[in-house]
Amino acid sequence: MGKRFVARCALCGEVRLSTREHVIPRGFYPPSKASSRIQRIVIPACGPCNNGTADDDVHLRNVISIAGTANAAVTELWDGPIRRSLRLGDGPRRAAEMMRIMTPPTERPGMFRIYPGKDARILRSVRKIVRGLSFHHGLRWPLDDDQVFCDTLRAPVPTVVLNHMTEAHAEPDIMNYRYATVTDSPGIESGWLLRFYERTVFIGMVFESAQEKRRQETIGELGRFETRLETVINGETGIPSVRD
Numbered sequence: 001m002g003k004r005f006v007a008r009c010a011l012c013g014e015v016r017l018s019t020r021e022h023v024i025p026r027g028f029y030p031p032s033k034a035s036s037r038i039q040r041i042v043i044p045a046c047g048p049c050n051n052g053t054a055d056d057d058v059h060l061r062n063v064i065s066i067a068g069t070a071n072a073a074v075t076e077l078w079d080g081p082i083r084r085s086l087r088l089g090d091g092p093r094r095a096a097e098m099m100r101i102m103t104p105p106t107e108r109p110g111m112f113r114i115y116p117g118k119d120a121r122i123l124r125s126v127r128k129i130v131r132g133l134s135f136h137h138g139l140r141w142p143l144d145d146d147q148v149f150c151d152t153l154r155a156p157v158p159t160v161v162l163n164h165m166t167e168a169h170a171e172p173d174i175m176n177y178r179y180a181t182v183t184d185s186p187g188i189e190s191g192w193l194l195r196f197y198e199r200t201v202f203i204g205m206v207f208e209s210a211q212e213k214r215r216q217e218t219i220g221e222l223g224r225f226e227t228r229l230e231t232v233i234n235g236e237t238g239i240p241s242v243r244d
């Protein structure tokens with residue numbers, strides 16, 4: 001538990017006893033990076049905003065660690081923290097939760113498709129990262145969880161869209177991301193692309209309010225925006241796609 005201090009929480013905006021929290025959960029970094037001197041992205045966050053999300057964060061890390069080809073960071077995580085998390089006390093539960101979103105496709109025996117976008121806890125963890133990054137980059141904060149939409153990215157993003165986005169990273173092999181403020185879609189304030197471990201990509205959208213997000217969901221506008229963002233133009237994107 002880090003040092004406590006009174007601050008305005010970056011996630012809920014309440015002035016409360018807070019700690020410095022990592023926007024990218026510490027468990028996402030392999031042990032060899034534990035002593036890294038690279039400044040990680042931290043935000044002040046209160047107890048209520050942090051409690052209860054650690055388990056979801058581990059679940060998110062484990063699931064995105066089994067999707068696709070492993071980079072060195074993922075291999076190291078599998079050789080240590082992930083293997084341990086699946087063996088200890090609640091390991092069987094974790095494994096069962098991972099299996100639930102894996103579907104064996106018929107055309108490739110022994111291979112599984114993974115659907116992180118169908119898992120509410122995973123998406124909540126991703127939304128929390130977007131909320132933290134929004135604060136970090138001086139965009140709107142605080143953000144309610146239900147003001148943010150996240151999903152897995154299903155098709156490459158057009159280069160023209162990517163070129164309008166600012167590129168940043170929390171160490172490129174762990175998570176790199178792009179973001180942009182949105183001016184041409186009323187009610188949507190910013191768009192995000194988060195790529196974990198050089199492969200699994202999530203899309204994020206920040207709405208001016210939870211009501212506005214619900215309204216756009218209801219009238220199907222949200223789906224149209226996503227489709228527009230995901231329209232495939234000539235494939236070349238710089239960010240590989242992931243089929244959820």
Ligand SMILES: [Zn+2]
Pocket residue numbers: 009010011012013014045046047048049
């Ligand atoms: Zn809070």
